[in-house]
Amino acid sequence: LFFVRSIGHEPHLTYSEFIELLAAPHESEADLRALGGSAASDSELLPVLAPPTAAAVQQQRARVPPKGEEELRTLLSAEIAKERELETELEEAEAAHAERARLYLEQQMVETDFGWMRQSKASGAMNPRTTRTSCFYDFTRGVVGTQQGAPLWMEGRGKWLCVRQGSARVPCYKGFGPTFVVLRVPFRKNSGGMHLNQYTVTMMCKFSYIRHRGLLCTAGWDQWNAVQEGDDEAQLYVDDSGGVGTHGAFGDAAAPRCKCTAWHAITCVVDTVGGVLRTYLDGTEISETKSPKVCKDGQHALKGRVAIFYARNKSYHDDYYLRSVTLHNRLLEPEQVRAEAAMLNEMLMEDAIASTPQHLHPPLAEHHASSPFLSTRELLHIARGLKRSAAEHAAR
Numbered sequence: 001l002f003f004v005r006s007i008g009h010e011p012h013l014t015y016s017e018f019i020e021l022l023a024a025p026h027e028s029e030a031d032l033r034a035l036g037g038s039a040a041s042d043s044e045l046l047p048v049l050a051p052p053t054a055a056a057v058q059q060q061r062a063r064v065p066p067k068g069e070e071e072l073r074t075l076l077s078a079e080i081a082k083e084r085e086l087e088t089e090l091e092e093a094e095a096a097h098a099e100r101a102r103l104y105l106e107q108q109m110v111e112t113d114f115g116w117m118r119q120s121k122a123s124g125a126m127n128p129r130t131t132r133t134s135c136f137y138d139f140t141r142g143v144v145g146t147q148q149g150a151p152l153w154m155e156g157r158g159k160w161l162c163v164r165q166g167s168a169r170v171p172c173y174k175g176f177g178p179t180f181v182v183l184r185v186p187f188r189k190n191s192g193g194m195h196l197n198q199y200t201v202t203m204m205c206k207f208s209y210i211r212h213r214g215l216l217c218t219a220g221w222d223q224w225n226a227v228q229e230g231d232d233e234a235q236l237y238v239d240d241s242g243g244v245g246t247h248g249a250f251g252d253a254a255a256p257r258c259k260c261t262a263w264h265a266i267t268c269v270v271d272t273v274g275g276v277l278r279t280y281l282d283g284t285e286i287s288e289t290k291s292p293k294v295c296k297d298g299q300h301a302l303k304g305r306v307a308i309f310y311a312r313n314k315s316y317h318d319d320y321y322l323r324s325v326t327l328h329n330r331l332l333e334p335e336q337v338r339a340e341a342a343m344l345n346e347m348l349m350e351d352a353i354a355s356t357p358q359h360l361h362p363p364l365a366e367h368h369a370s371s372p373f374l375s376t377r378e379l380l381h382i383a384r385g386l387k388r389s390a391a392e393h394a395a396r
Contacts, residue, residue, distance in 0.1 A: 114343040117326075121347070127151045135186050137325040139173035140351060153184035157221065157310075165206065165321050168376035169355040170263075170348060172206075173322040180310035181322065182221065185302045187329035195301035197272040200328040201236075202337075203308060204344045206263045206321040210242045213318070214311025216268060218299060221307050231299040234311035236268050236279070244268075244279045244286050247293065251279075251286040262375055263323070263348055265341035269331055272296050282345070283338035302327075323348065352376045356383050 007017070117136055120129040128151045129136040142149035142162025149162060150173070158179030165172050175181070191197040201216060214234030219225040236246050242257030243250030244266055258264050258281065267280040273296055277289040294300050306327070309320055324344065332340065349372070353364045360383055373379040 114340050117324075117343055118347055118350075128153060130186055133328055133330050135327040137183060137327075139322050139324060140171040140347075142171070142173065144171070153186075155182040156180075157182060157307075163321075164355065166376065167380055168352040170323070170351045170376065175309060175320050175322065177317050177319065178315050180217075180221070181308040181325075182310075183306055183308065183325060183327070185304055185306055185327055187302075187327070188304070190329060191273045191296065193272075193297045193301065195297050195303045196329060197296050197301050198270070198329075198331050199302055200267065200269045200326075200330065200332040200337075201306070202265060202267040202324075202326045202328075202340055202344070204263060204265050204323040204325075204348070205309075207238070207258060207260045207318065208320060209318040210238070210240065210258055210260050211316075211318055212240050213238050213309070213316055214314060215244070215266065215309060217307040217310045217312065218302055220312040221310060225303065225305060227312070228299060230293075232293070233313055235300050237311070238266075244281060245289060246277060246279075247289050247291045249287045249289040255286045256281045256284050261377070263321075263345075265344045267332070267337050267341065269337070270294070270300050271331055272298060272300050280334075280337045280341070283341035285334065346372075348376065349373050349379060352379050360386055 007021070116129070116131070117138075119125075120127075120136060121138055121141070127138050127141060129138070137151045137154060139151065139162070141151075144162055144164055146162060147156070147160065150156070156173075156175070156179060159176040160179050160181075161174050163172060163174045164170065165174070173181075185196060187196050187199070189195055189197070190199075203215070214236070215238055216236035217234045219231065220227040220233075232246075234246075236244070237250075238244050238258055239250045241250070242259060243255060244258065245251060258266075265280075265282050267283075269278045269280070271277070272294055275290055275292065275294045277291075277294050277300065279286045279289075308322070308325055309316075326340070349368060352373075353361060353368065356364060363386055364379065364383060367373075367382055368379075373382070
């Protein structure tokens with residue numbers, strides 16, 4: 001059956017097809033004619049035989065009845081059914097693969113929309129808001145001047161308060177000097193390791209002064225997060241010029257830099273499986289680090305908790321402000337990083353508009369809808385202009 005089915009789809013072979021299979025493929029028609037000529041010349045050398053007599057036995061074609069024909073038909077039917085079943089399984093597997101690809105694309109499109117951050121704040125959802133792939137720590141819901149209303153699963157090490165920062169009076173968390181924040185990571189492990197080896201961390205923060213400082217550390221602040229030999233003091237830094245990176249890579253001269261007069265969305269995408277760490281500032285890539293230290297289950301892997309604005313054996317005296325920290329158990333694509341930074345900036349502008357006098361809310365919201373504010377300074381400039389024009393109009 002295998003021999004016959006490998007040649008064609010018919011359940012039998014003709015004699016001519018069988019002979020063609022046995023014949024050498026390089027024999028040509030000229031060779032056959034040459035063989036025929038030589039056979040004729042050889043026949044001339046043979047003696048002429050007398051014609052057969054009438055008493056000679058007449059030759060007839062003998063037919064040998066096939067053996068096991070019914071059994072072969074049964075086996076052939078079973079073989080055909082098996083082939084059709086295999087084809088059906090392959091078609092179903094291809095359809096399932098296409099469906100998974102479609103769902104993945106839809107999921108990527110959905111996960112590019114970070115509107116759930118705004119909805120969680122507006123609806124007063126649990127803080128932090130945890131989804132299947134993300135955990136959003138919101139530090140803007142606290143009671144001003146106290147430590148009440150801070151997110152769960154966070155621990156402030158040092159002096160900190162919930163405040164309204166600057167002239168825009170946007171709600172946020174203020175850390176004084178060497179204060180740092182320890183956050184719980186609700187995602188345990190991925191990428192076949194013992195810890196979280198592929199993840200993204202985004203923080204919306206502002207510096208009172210740009211100075212070299214640790215931004216993210218994975219171990220070393222207490223006895224439950226022990227440091228391994230050879231680990232760095234922190235896994236993410238901001239340098240004196242405002243660049244964000246690690247292992248000496250803080251971007252080239254054209255890369256954007258942090259400023260002490262503006263809020264920034266800092267994103268760190270860590271892939272310890274590929275040995276790559278990328279940093280972004282307000283959705284724009286700053287640096288890409290490839291180092292053997294960025295390895296699976298190494299110092300860059302998250303082990304249940306993470307410290308923000310901390311570096312071991314370092315003391316800092318500059319205050320900082322923090323509005324949110326988002327942990328993702330996946331690698332965000334550049335488009336997703338830009339979308340997340342845009343949403344965080346949108347939420348910042350909404351809080352800044354809400355902090356202005358109520359009679360300025362409609363014109364500021366209308367202006368922001370037509371021409372979005374790029375910073376709180378720009379918003380305050382427009383608000384002062386509205387007040388000035390209103391005062392001039394009232395004085396006439």
